[in-house]
Amino acid sequence: MKIKESSSFCIAISSIFGATTIDKKNLSHIGFTVKSITTIWKMKKKREIDKKISNFESFIKRNLLKCNKMMERFMTTHAKWMASKITIIVDENCKTPKKMGRPTLHYTNAGTRLKRKLASDLAIDNNNNTNLLMHAAAVSAKKERKTDVAFVLTKTIRTPEYPTESKKHLQLQKPIPLSPDEALAYLLENSLNKQQYTNTRLLNKRHNCDIYPSYNKVMEAKLQCRPKCIEVMETTARVPLQNLLDHTAHRIIKLQSDVFKQFPDASEIKLICSYGFDGSTGHSIYKQKFLTEIPGSQLSDHSLFVTSVIPIQITDTYHRNIWTNRTPQSIRFCRPLKIDLLKETTAHIIIEKKDLDFQINTLKPFVYKLVENVDIVVTYEMHMTLIDGKVLSVLTGTKSTQCCPICGVTPTKVLEITDFSSETFTPKLGANISVVPNVPYDS
Numbered sequence: 082m083k084i085k086e087s088s089s090f091c092i093a094i095s096s097i098f099g100a101t102t103i104d105k106k107n108l109s110h111i112g113f114t115v116k117s118i119t120t121i122w123k124m125k126k127k128r129e130i131d132k133k134i135s136n137f138e139s140f141i142k143r144n145l146l147k148c149n150k151m152m153e154r155f156m157t158t159h160a161k162w163m164a165s166k167i168t169i170i171v172d173e174n175c176k177t178p179k180k181m182g183r184p185t186l187h188y189t190n191a192g193t194r195l196k197r198k199l200a201s202d203l204a205i206d207n208n209n210n211t212n213l214l215m216h217a218a219a220v221s222a223k224k225e226r227k228t229d230v231a232f233v234l235t236k237t238i239r240t241p242e243y244p245t246e247s248k249k250h251l252q253l254q255k256p257i258p259l260s261p262d263e264a265l266a267y268l269l270e271n272s273l274n275k276q277q278y279t280n281t282r283l284l285n286k287r288h289n290c291d292i293y294p295s296y297n298k299v300m301e302a303k304l305q306c307r308p309k310c311i312e313v314m315e316t317t318a319r320v321p322l323q324n325l326l327d328h329t330a331h332r333i334i335k336l337q338s339d340v341f342k343q344f345p346d347a348s349e350i351k352l353i354c355s356y357g358f359d360g361s362t363g364h365s366i367y368k369q370k371f372l373t374e375i376p377g378s379q380l381s382d383h384s385l386f387v388t389s390v391i392p393i394q395i396t397d398t399y400h401r402n403i404w405t406n407r408t409p410q411s412i413r414f415c416r417p418l419k420i421d422l423l424k425e426t427t428a429h430i431i432i433e434k435k436d437l438d439f440q441i442n443t444l445k446p447f448v449y450k451l452v453e454n455v456d457i458v459v460t461y462e463m464h465m466t467l468i469d470g471k472v473l474s475v476l477t478g479t480k481s482t483q484c485c486p487i488c489g490v491t492p493t494k495v496l497e498i499t500d501f502s503s504e505t506f507t508p509k510l511g512a513n514i515s516v517v518p519n520v521p522y523d524s
């Protein structure tokens with residue numbers, strides 16, 4: 082227990098005990114330690130030291146009185162207190178006087194500009210040595226237990242190709258935006274309404290994945306799917322066959338542009354289609370009055386008569402296959418030509434067949450402009466295969482369902498016949514049966 086030279090301290094103590102009773106010797110006898118007290122004085126840590134002294138003074142004043150100012154008694158009573166130490170830690174950092182002006186900010190609390198400046202200063206101090214700085218960063222990351230950061234930095238230092246590879250990898254993972262057609266397909270596939278689609282789009286946008294085009298663009302794409310001159314009346318909706326086929330050819334060629342690049346000599350192509358009609362009954366009758374009136378017949382929404390066309394294949398003059406419908410029975414490729422609120426009667430079937438025959442006979446080739454000075458001429462080949470047995474019987478004029486609708490042979494004749502290659506089995510005229518295999522359209 083050493084006490085260095087400290088006059089004020091001695092004066093303070095002697096003022097309590099009296100100059101005669103207490104001197105340096107006595108002080109050392111009390112036994113407490115003051116670390117580098119002279120230095121503290123120099124450091125002007127006055128307030129802290131003053132407080133400690135005042136506490137010391139008040140304790141002695143208070144308790145010495147209680148001991149009737151008898152030193153011996155005081156020392157025995159407060160032996161524990163006497164044995165303890167007063168420690169004043171001198172902060173080395175306080176040696177320099179406080180700086181004037183704005184306080185310097187640490188990197189973590191600094192703004193973007195200051196952060197950049199601090200980093201730049203550090204880089205300049207190290208002669209912009211990237212490897213050294215990265216190494217330093219890796220070391221400090223390890224110390225901070227940021228293992229992932231340390232791993233990436235170490236990997237970057239060791240393998241120079243790593244940054245390029247990881248950049249490529251990150252770019253590959255970028256979300257791919259949907260085209261309006263793809264978005265339309267998604268919308269129709271999931272039967273989404275406008276609100277549902279918009280909500281999905283906004284949610285994706287909020288999560289930094291803006292892949293859906295705006296609803297207006299999707300609607301524009303939807304309009305592109307519509308053939309021209311659609312007529313909608315109270316009981317009929319129809320589109321001219323020429324327009325429907327031209328539109329179909331246009332859309333398929335647009336989709337198959339890559340194939341046309343492979344076959345630059347395919348300037349004349351043929352679109353093979355299947356068509357037909359059928360009726361269905363048993364639909365709900367709604368209490369709606371029809372404005373149009375047809376004399377002799379009762380209009381009703383009970384029955385429906387639909388004529389449709391399905392594109393089957395596209396071939397060129399060299400019999401090369403440009404496009405094939407892989408799902409000919411799918412509703413996706415079924416293109417309605419005419420929808421009537423009518424009952425499927427013999428008369429109506431014949432009228433419809435005549436109308437279709439007329440439209441097919443007056444079909445004109447369609448010219449598609451692939452690129453500048455390159456035209457593709459599309460001709461159509463129609464096959465009536467989308468029909469059921471009833472329609473076939475009506476069209477071939479077979480009155481009995483027992484008879485063969487194609488050759489008209491009766492069951493009795495089949496039993497009697499011995500020569501199966503006889504003319505009895507030749508197809509009747511008008512039985513326009515196609516070679517394209519297809520299941521009859523049946524609703």
Ligand SMILES: [Zn+2]
Pocket residue numbers: 485486487488489490506
């Ligand atoms: Zn037959």
